[in-house]
Amino acid sequence: MRCIFQREWSVAMRNPGQWVNPLLFFIVVVTLFPLGVGPSPQTLSTIAPGVLWVSALLAVLLSLGALFDADYSDGTLEQLALSGQSLPVIVLAKVLVHWLLSGMPLLLMSPVLGLLLNLPSQAIPVLMVSLLLGTLSLSLIGAIGAALTVGLNQAGVLLSLLVLPLSVPVLIFGSSAVAAAAGDFAASGQLLALLALLILALSLAPLMASLALRNGVSGGT
Amino acid sequence: MRCIFQREWSVAMRNPGQWVNPLLFFIVVVTLFPLGVGPSPQTLSTIAPGVLWVSALLAVLLSLGALFDADYSDGTLEQLALSGQSLPVIVLAKVLVHWLLSGMPLLLMSPVLGLLLNLPSQAIPVLMVSLLLGTLSLSLIGAIGAALTVGLNQAGVLLSLLVLPLSVPVLIFGSSAVAAAAGDFAASGQLLALLALLILALSLAPLMASLALRNGVSGGT
Amino acid sequence: MNELLKVNDVTVWRGDNLLLDDVHFALNAGQVLQVRGANGSGKTTLLRIVCGVGFADEGSVQWRGESIERNRHQLNNELLYLGHKPGIKGALNPIENLRIFCALSGLEASTKTDDLIKNALANLSLSDKAELPCRFLSAGQQRRVALARLLLQHAYLWVLDEPLTSLDKAGLAWVENQISQHVSNGGAVLLTTHAPLQVKGVTVNTLEL
Amino acid sequence: MNELLKVNDVTVWRGDNLLLDDVHFALNAGQVLQVRGANGSGKTTLLRIVCGVGFADEGSVQWRGESIERNRHQLNNELLYLGHKPGIKGALNPIENLRIFCALSGLEASTKTDDLIKNALANLSLSDKAELPCRFLSAGQQRRVALARLLLQHAYLWVLDEPLTSLDKAGLAWVENQISQHVSNGGAVLLTTHAPLQVKGVTVNTLEL
Amino acid sequence: MFKWIHRFGSAPFVYRLAGALSPWVGMACLILLCAGIYIGLVVAPSDYEQGESYRIIYVHVPAAILSMFVYVVMAIASAIFLIWRLKLADVVAQASAPIGASFTFLALVTGSLWGKPMWGTWWIWDGRLTSELLLLFLYFGYMALRAAIEQPQSAARAAAVLAVVGVINIPIIHYSVEWWSTLHQPATISKMGESSMHPSMKRPLFMMIFGFQLLYAYVLLIRMRTGILQREARTSWVAQLPEVARD
Numbered sequence A, B: 001m002r003c004i005f006q007r008e009w010s011v012a013m014r015n016p017g018q019w020v021n022p023l024l025f026f027i028v029v030v031t032l033f034p035l036g037v038g039p040s041p042q043t044l045s046t047i048a049p050g051v052l053w054v055s056a057l058l059a060v061l062l063s064l065g066a067l068f069d070a071d072y073s074d075g076t077l078e079q080l081a082l083s084g085q086s087l088p089v090i091v092l093a094k095v096l097v098h099w100l101l102s103g104m105p106l107l108l109m110s111p112v113l114g115l116l117l118n119l120p121s122q123a124i125p126v127l128m129v130s131l132l133l134g135t136l137s138l139s140l141i142g143a144i145g146a147a148l149t150v151g152l153n154q155a156g157v158l159l160s161l162l163v164l165p166l167s168v169p170v171l172i173f174g175s176s177a178v179a180a181a182a183g184d185f186a187a188s189g190q191l192l193a194l195l196a197l198l199i200l201a202l203s204l205a206p207l208m209a210s211l212a213l214r215n216g217v218s219g220g221t
Numbered sequence C, D: 001m002n003e004l005l006k007v008n009d010v011t012v013w014r015g016d017n018l019l020l021d022d023v024h025f026a027l028n029a030g031q032v033l034q035v036r037g038a039n040g041s042g043k044t045t046l047l048r049i050v051c052g053v054g055f056a057d058e059g060s061v062q063w064r065g066e067s068i069e070r071n072r073h074q075l076n077n078e079l080l081y082l083g084h085k086p087g088i089k090g091a092l093n094p095i096e097n098l099r100i101f102c103a104l105s106g107l108e109a110s111t112k113t114d115d116l117i118k119n120a121l122a123n124l125s126l127s128d129k130a131e132l133p134c135r136f137l138s139a140g141q142q143r144r145v146a147l148a149r150l151l152l153q154h155a156y157l158w159v160l161d162e163p164l165t166s167l168d169k170a171g172l173a174w175v176e177n178q179i180s181q182h183v184s185n186g187g188a189v190l191l192t193t194h195a196p197l198q199v200k201g202v203t204v205n206t207l208e209l
Numbered sequence E: 001m002f003k004w005i006h007r008f009g010s011a012p013f014v015y016r017l018a019g020a021l022s023p024w025v026g027m028a029c030l031i032l033l034c035a036g037i038y039i040g041l042v043v044a045p046s047d048y049e050q051g052e053s054y055r056i057i058y059v060h061v062p063a064a065i066l067s068m069f070v071y072v073v074m075a076i077a078s079a080i081f082l083i084w085r086l087k088l089a090d091v092v093a094q095a096s097a098p099i100g101a102s103f104t105f106l107a108l109v110t111g112s113l114w115g116k117p118m119w120g121t122w123w124i125w126d127g128r129l130t131s132e133l134l135l136l137f138l139y140f141g142y143m144a145l146r147a148a149i150e151q152p153q154s155a156a157r158a159a160a161v162l163a164v165v166g167v168i169n170i171p172i173i174h175y176s177v178e179w180w181s182t183l184h185q186p187a188t189i190s191k192m193g194e195s196s197m198h199p200s201m202k203r204p205l206f207m208m209i210f211g212f213q214l215l216y217a218y219v220l221l222i223r224m225r226t227g228i229l230q231r232e233a234r235t236s237w238v239a240q241l242p243e244v245a246r247d
């Protein structure tokens, strides 16, 4: 596990784009919204929780597309499947690295973007906690989608299609937690629900993804 | 030109994912919004123009990532650059096919999604015209970005960073045209601006993209 | 008995054609088997089935007397497969790439492992490229990095699909030499190649497809 | 004078190494030049520069007496380049793939062109795969599809980077035969290969890197 | 004419010229900035409406102006590089990008620091603010693209194409955004378009603007020297430089 983790880490560090880009994407999408919707601070602060969460979701899921693709096309995936190591563990390591490099920076950047969208400042801590739990779940869910579509061309968009329905619960609990906090209500219920989803995803996703991967590898020529 | 067009068309038809996916992505993102923002019809119809336009923009631009990538990695791009045909014409043909398969379906689907978001029905024709002009420009702008990032790993997200600032004017004119129509104002000014942008993009983008492509091919090993 | 690999009546249909028709063979310790055939005769298909990364329509593959589906873990630990795609990351340098393969085959990350890797690279005259990201290497150099695994992973069965692709004369001689050593140490090799192969001191069995 | 291609003092640095040091040669109509060298000696780099899809740090390449930067259009019309990557679309079948190449080299799409393509495929024993998407073809079959261009495009200069990769014996003989015909018709060939090459009736000049 | 361009564009000449000029430019910049800051922060009277907080103008406005100026320089240099293949123009563009991005960032930060007391919020989706933010994205895109392509020649051309496309877009962004925000919310911040300013406040402002320009020139010269050295590292004239030969 540690070693796989290190491997992923070093590959990722060679590609700084991998971690800077989802963050920039998040920032850019959050910026586009006011441009599309109009600058009224009133409207913006009403839709801020939704916009932040939808953008975070898109940033995480879109950057997940490449999770196994490079490994597939250069033949590494075959080698992983043929190695003596457990595939679910390998998947878990990949997802964690991905999260550290894409989910985590989002999390750290989110307060600034919240302010840009006029989100009341008391909602910021809830925003961060909900993103912490939620982006982790999303990374795990996205890994299933990435594994299912490995080796298909145009996998990126197909992936979103497979994964978005699965990630709807995360989106709903996440954004309503933030909305509750922005309206000065308690958000602990929603956060607990997010935690439950995370635990579920942690226990199921690596297994499902590794099944899908093994199958994807055998389908290739 | 006709022949290049046919070639692109036949490759694309072999990949139905290429045209179904942006459409589905558009639908999914538009449906996510009410889930993230909360279902109040009031809020929804205020933000409908913005949401529709931002989603259309993301759908077009994200599906553009693959515009030259497949051609790059299988070596076709080298052959195109070395052929006796003019590269800007080839680029234009590719963009038109891409638009027919991704922009056009969006256009046809947009009335339904507009109604889903409570957009007043008098704004629907303007929505469609603005999307017609706008998605064409976006495809052309996106082609520049795709050409600049050809052959880079993680090109998808870098692409968004390069292309989104360039596509802001389209977004602004497009969404404000729809918003004006929804508020029973005239939208012809915005639509004319969109037309002007389209003409500018048509005259510049193929040239710039082919410069970038020629360069991208030479950079590879 | 030293029978390692046994392939029973493997049959594969592709489209309407019978690609592999009741292919069967056995491979024992100390043997080299070269699968031969024209382009498209099914060599790659067969090799992938043997490794368990391809499906056969009929037939079975056994490793040490047990079906590889039930025995996958053991096969994976004792197998080294080198296919058309080398499994080398362009973003990593040769040392980092080989560290991964070492880790996957159970070697601890340590300075000892690193020394082994450096020796292997030197052996393949890649010492001065050891720190260069592999996407900058030439076709033959990338193939050499993949081949360095032969020195690092301790597997009984080598399955090599056209290992000589893009290698120059020196590279060819190196591979032949490795195969001959592996076999004399009791390993087994299953390979395909269109180039003439001369392995010293070993008779190369052939299977025509 | 029949001098087609002239390469003047091409110099390329890679990292801190001088990869190509003042390489210069000329290629005339009716000549074959094989660039030779160990793996990583810069053959691919040189060939790409000659075709105008690579940057040299110094030096120039001339086609029919004019620098290829100013003369790019003419060179493109008279050049056939086949690199490490074959430029074949996995989603299209061989006929469709070759139609594209025909169109790019200025041949009208017509039944006559289609007949030419079918003949070329038959010549390469791919008739029964003519309608199969190329991603299903074996490595050698894909290479054959790419090589069919030699029969279809009418170019003076062929630049072939390891054209024999994954080909079986019959494929090898086919390529040698094509080269010999092309040269006797007044064409020129610049190629690399690690396999021994025997072209009937032509002396193959070599350039060592 | 062509000879002149060639001589002027030759790397050793520019390297030495930049080396000779930079101390003078640096000195002038230091003097102007010190004087400007002193007069601006201490001597100039405080604003009767905004009190002391207006003094941030002495950093904000020069930074904002320079952010656009640098982009234009970068785009012109890129166009020259694309058309005439003048390598030196690429050195200028590459050296300018991070400087321009820093000015943009500074303008954004000082602007929003100023916005908090003035408008009661750090950020508002006003036209000028938005287009400044997009300018920052353009700079980031330029630098990210440059960093993502390994082959230096290839990276230079791709980045140049982007810079040129971006500059066509800048007026478009500017006008569309201005028009867009006034359509929805006319005259939110008419204070931005300051018309008349007391000369005692204006003088230090101009000193600061000019000082920032010199600062740009100074950093540019230094960055150009390193850029030239990196590109020409293998040539004999670099090897013979006393400062290189030492180590």
Ligand code: HEM
Pocket: E057, E060, E061, E064, E065, E107, E108, E109, E110, E111, E112, E113, E114, E115, E116, E118, E122, E123, E128, E129, E130, E132, E133, E191, E192, E193, E194
């Ligand atoms: C993040 C917030 C802000 C940004 C991004 C920003 C951006 C800019 C830009 C780009 C310019 C240059 C305009 C030009 O020369 O055409 C500018 C000028 C200026 N800004 Fe800001 N600004 C911000 C906040 C503020 C605030 C809060 C004030 C004060 C109320 C302010 C006052 C000014 C003034 C007085 C000028 C000079 C206008 C002139 O050209 O005469 N800015 N700002």
Ligand SMILES: Nc1ncnc2c1ncn2[C@@H]1O[C@H](COP(=O)(O)OP(=O)(O)OP(=O)(O)O)[C@@H](O)[C@H]1O
Pocket: C014, C015, C016, C017, C019, C037, C038, C039, C040, C041, C042, C043, C044, C045, C046, D129, D132, D136, D137, D138, D139, D140, D141, D166
């Ligand atoms: N769907 C299909 N329909 C018909 N034939 C198919 C299909 N899929 C694969 N094939 C054929 O199956 C064969 C697969 O061959 P394989 O890749 O195993 O060949 P190989 O012996 O490794 O050849 P090479 O020497 O070129 O590497 C090819 O002849 C290919 O044309």
Ligand SMILES: Nc1ncnc2c1ncn2[C@@H]1O[C@H](COP(=O)(O)OP(=O)(O)OP(=O)(O)O)[C@@H](O)[C@H]1O
Pocket: C129, C132, C136, C137, C138, C139, C140, C141, C166, D014, D015, D016, D017, D019, D037, D038, D039, D040, D041, D042, D043, D044, D045, D046
């Ligand atoms: N950035 C770099 N730093 C150092 N060396 C580099 C760099 N980029 C490329 N190289 C070297 O340049 C050479 C490129 O070789 P090229 O691909 O032209 O070789 P080749 O002769 O075609 O070899 P092969 O026979 O293996 O195909 C390789 O030796 C590679 O290691």
Ligand SMILES: [Mg+2]
Pocket: C043, C044, C045, C161, D138, D139, D140
């Ligand atoms: Mg094969």
Ligand SMILES: [Mg+2]
Pocket: C138, C139, C140, D043, D044, D045, D161
């Ligand atoms: Mg080569």
